[in-house]
Amino acid sequence: MRSRLLLLAALFLALAGWGGAAWAAQDAEASKVCVKCHDSEDLPDMSRSAHAAVGDPRTPGCVTCHGPSLAHVTKPPGAKEQPKPDIVFGRNTATPPDQRNGACLGCHQKDARRMLWGGSPHESADLACSTCHRVHANQDKVLARVTEQEVCLGCHKEQRTQLARPSHHPLPEGKMGCSDCHNPHGSAGPKLARRDSINDTCYTCHAEKRGPFVHSHQPVSEDCSTCHNPHGSTVAAMLKSRPPMLCQECHTPHVAGGVGAVGGQRGVFTLAPGQLAPAVTATTNGKNVVNLWQGRSCLNCHTQVHGSNNPSTANPSPGFLTR
Structure with missing residues (x-):
């Protein structure tokens, strides 16, 4: 008992203002009391994790995260059960999330990746670091690219x-x-994007779409997610809908040569009721709303939808993003 009290006294000295390696050394010394009960049979193996680097003076001890926990170490007289530590991590704990996060922070x-945690969507939702991270384990799923999505998609069902x-x-x-693409600890951009905007985040991989272009496409310059769903789509290139329907959310359909209907097109439609002659004639060059936008895709002609550097001034107009 006397040795335990000496260890706890040393801990209080550390909490009173000692810093750096001295603080960590006091924590490590005080934490020796914990492992007398919480041995390898009680806790998962974490011998290869960063929190168990014995040679590093910055390595935390048990009390660094769980607090001094005096009542837990020395069961008060008359107590029926062993009191919990000062800070308890886990799903069913009475310790507030901000207190648990304070131990980690x-x-x-x-x-710098956690400097925007305060006020971030995850912090505002009262998530704790331990909600996603596992400390008493050699492998934390969120630290590996292959397994981190298992943790994220546990909450984000729509993205799954x-x-x-x-x-x-x-x-x-x-x-x-x-x-x-996302910084779960906070971001200056929308949707926890790693960069300050959706576009800047996309450009980290899709640099060829960055520009600047002589003739830019305004929706592309503003937000890639105007046309694309970055998590997945049933349409190629992760488009939100198929062209030309996607394009016509902003652009009105083509009408060539004043032809706005298809009645009487040879081999396709008969004359419409009340129509005396085919609407498609030699003067329309065979163009109509079917072969311009309905039967084909806008991308057959407007190939440079992300922007064009065509130096031509006309025929075709470079502003139409045709090449």
């Missing part, structure tokens, strides 16, 4: 469904991870 808040669609980023194949 005491060491990890200096990392989208990733199962035919056209998707190669996350199910293990070639990408959620953190390649």
